[in-house]
Amino acid sequence: MISLIPVEGIGEIRPGDELAAIIAERVELAAGDVVVVTQKVVSKAEGRLVAVDADDPRGHRQVVLDESVRVLRRRGDLVLSETRHGFICANAGVDLSNVERGWAALLPLDSDRSARRIRDGLRARTGLSVGVVVSDTFGRTWRRGVTDVAIGCAGVAAVVDLRGTSDALGRELAVTEVCVADEIAAAAELVMGKARAVPVAVVRGVDESWLREASVHDEVVRHPSEDLFR
C-alpha cells in the first residue's frame, strides 16, 4: 500500500526560505518516503521571481520568450515552448497564479539540483534517506486537462527500466520504461489541490528498488533525435 499525505501549514514561502527546514517541522518523515514539492514554492524559495506589469500582457509574454530556447507553437495567449531544461510546456513554465500580483515565478534553473538540495537538507535535519520530487503542472498534446509531472528528482528513480523482466505469463515485456517520477507527482497532486495551498505531499510506501540516485533531466527529457513532433 502507498499513502499520499498532504503537508498542511506550509504558509507563504519567500526568497531565501529553507524548504527542508520548513517541511521537516511540519511532517514526521520515515525512511523511504518520497517528498513531493511543487515548483512554485521551490521557485519562490530560490528567488526565481521577476517583476511583471500585471496590466500588460506583453510583459508576461516577453518573460515567456526570455525563458524559452525555442517556440514550438503559438495560439492566442498560449506559447508552447522548450525551456533551457528541455521541457516542452505552456509559457515556458512561467506562472502568475499563486504569486503576488506584479510578479511571475520562473522555473528553477536546475530542478534536479533543487530536489537534491531539499533531499540533502532533509537528511541533515532528520537523519533519514528520503526521495524528493519537484513537480509542476503541464498540459498534454492530445488530452484535455493538466496533470502534475516531475521536473526534478533526487533519491528516487525518474524512469524505472523493466527491460528483461517478464510479464505474468512469462513473455518479455514490450513496454519497459515506466516514468515513476511523473506518476508520483500526479499522485501527490491528488492531495494538494490547486486552490488549497498545499504545496508539499509525502508519498509513503514506494518500491524500495526505486530509491536511488536519479535525474529527470537525464532520464525523462526526450532527446530531439527521438522526437516525432518537434
Add this chain to the structure above:
Amino acid sequence: MISLIPVEGIGEIRPGDELAAIIAERVELAAGDVVVVTQKVVSKAEGRLVAVDADDPRGHRQVVLDESVRVLRRRGDLVLSETRHGFICANAGVDLSNVERGWAALLPLDSDRSARRIRDGLRARTGLSVGVVVSDTFGRTWRRGVTDVAIGCAGVAAVVDLRGTSDALGRELAVTEVCVADEIAAAAELVMGKARAVPVAVVRGVDESWLREASVHDEVVRHPSEDLFR
C-alpha cells in the same frame, strides 16, 4: 490522506468473466472508493482478443492498422495512431504483453461503457457507490517513459474544472482544468507494477466533489480543432 491499495489474487481473466464479481470478492470496498482496472483485464473479460501469428510482425502491424482511424507517425516498429475513441497512442493500444502467445488484446470498444459496467456491477454486489477508472499505459510526446492514464471512467470525474476558484492569494487561477482521472490512473500504477500481475487497485480518500457522472471520451479527448500537433 489518500491510500493506494493493490488488489491481489485476481488471477487470469478470460472472456466472459465478470470483473465486478471478481473484484468484490477480493477487496473490502468503501463508499467513495475509486477502483482502477487496467485495460488488459477489461479487454480480456470483454473478449477483445484477436489471433496473431507471434512469429510474423506483419500480422501484429495489420491489427494495429485495423484499429487505427488515422496514422500520425511511424518509426521502425512504432505506429502512433488515433483510435476510434480519439486516443492518440502507440500501436492503437494493441498489446501483446500479458496476453497468451498468439493473441493480441485490443482496446475495449467503448471504455467509458466498460467502466460503467464494472461500476454498476460493484454497486449491485456491494450496495456501495464507487468510482471506476479503466487505465492504460501511454507514452508521451516529449517525455521518456510511459505512465498510466484513464481511458474510461464512471462515477468519478475525468476533468475537474477549477475555473472561478481562487488561489491562496485570491487571484483567479490561470490553470483551471485538472485531469484527475489520469492522476488517479497514474497513482494506481504505483502499486500495480507492470510485472507483478496486479491489474486492479483501489484509490481511497479522493475529494468527494469528484464523485459524479463523467466520461473520459467527453472530457479528456482533445477535439482536433484544439490540437496543435495533429
